[in-house]
Amino acid sequence: MQVEETPLKDCFLIKPKIFEDHRGIFLETYHRKRLAELTGIDAEFVQDNQSVSSYGVLRGLHYQKGEFAQTKIVRVIFGKVLDVVVDLRPDSPTFKKTYSVILDDQNLHQLYVPKGFGHGFLTLSEKSVFAYKCDDYYKPGSEGGIIYNDPDLKINWNFPENELILSEKDRNLPTLKEAFE
Numbered sequence: 001m002q003v004e005e006t007p008l009k010d011c012f013l014i015k016p017k018i019f020e021d022h023r024g025i026f027l028e029t030y031h032r033k034r035l036a037e038l039t040g041i042d043a044e045f046v047q048d049n050q051s052v053s054s055y056g057v058l059r060g061l062h063y064q065k066g067e068f069a070q071t072k073i074v075r076v077i078f079g080k081v082l083d084v085v086v087d088l089r090p091d092s093p094t095f096k097k098t099y100s101v102i103l104d105d106q107n108l109h110q111l112y113v114p115k116g117f118g119h120g121f122l123t124l125s126e127k128s129v130f131a132y133k134c135d136d137y138y139k140p141g142s143e144g145g146i147i148y149n150d151p152d153l154k155i156n157w158n159f160p161e162n163e164l165i166l167s168e169k170d171r172n173l174p175t176l177k178e179a180f181e
């Protein structure tokens with residue numbers, strides 16, 4: 001496993017070691033001790049989630065508020081997504097900065113998303129199977145979000161606007177300014 005820093009503080013790109021032979025591939029998708037050694041951060045994950053999306057589905061940008069904030073390790077089991085995070089920690093040197101990365105079933109990269117980040121992804125393949133670990137439980141009512149096309153964040157989704165598929169909830173998320181001022 002290799003861990004690379006991203007431009008955002010405390011957010012890491014994880015590149016698992018892939019073993020390939022005539023049967024296919026093998027990889028360890030999570031190794032608590034090694035990850036803690038390489039990142040200096042040791043989260044205790046308590047919930048695993050999986051979602052399936054079709055082409056053009058954009059989920060996000062989501063976070064849980066305050067004491068229910070979640071560290072996540074996100075990855076793609078099948079297909080390809082553009083994964084996007086934004087640092088929403090006002091005291092962070094990278095506050096309001098975003099980072100985008102392709103996660104797919106070929107590179108098998110994972111993103112370590114710290115507490116206090118907003119997270120979203122857009123499915124670029126016909127279908128994606130997305131999986132993630134969380135270090136706190138889902139808490140309905142504590143969900144927060146920022147609209148995907150926030151005028152200050154200016155995330156380049158690089159995708160035709162009229163082909164995006166969003167939930168009603170995500171279409172009505174506030175802007176960064178509305179959420180934080």
Ligand SMILES: Cc1cn([C@H]2C[C@H](O)[C@@H](COP(=O)(O)OP(=O)(O)O[C@H]3O[C@@H](C)C(=O)[C@@H](O)[C@H]3O)O2)c(=O)[nH]c1=O
Pocket residue numbers: 049051059060061062063119120121137138167
């Ligand atoms: C996230 C979540 C949802 N649910 C339920 C609530 C709802 O009825 C249904 C679908 O929920 P949502 O529309 O919020 O699902 P979704 O839009 O996929 O939400 C996820 O988006 C990505 C980007 C994240 O980063 C995640 O943390 C999570 O917020 O599943 C749970 O029971 N447990 C959970 O942990």
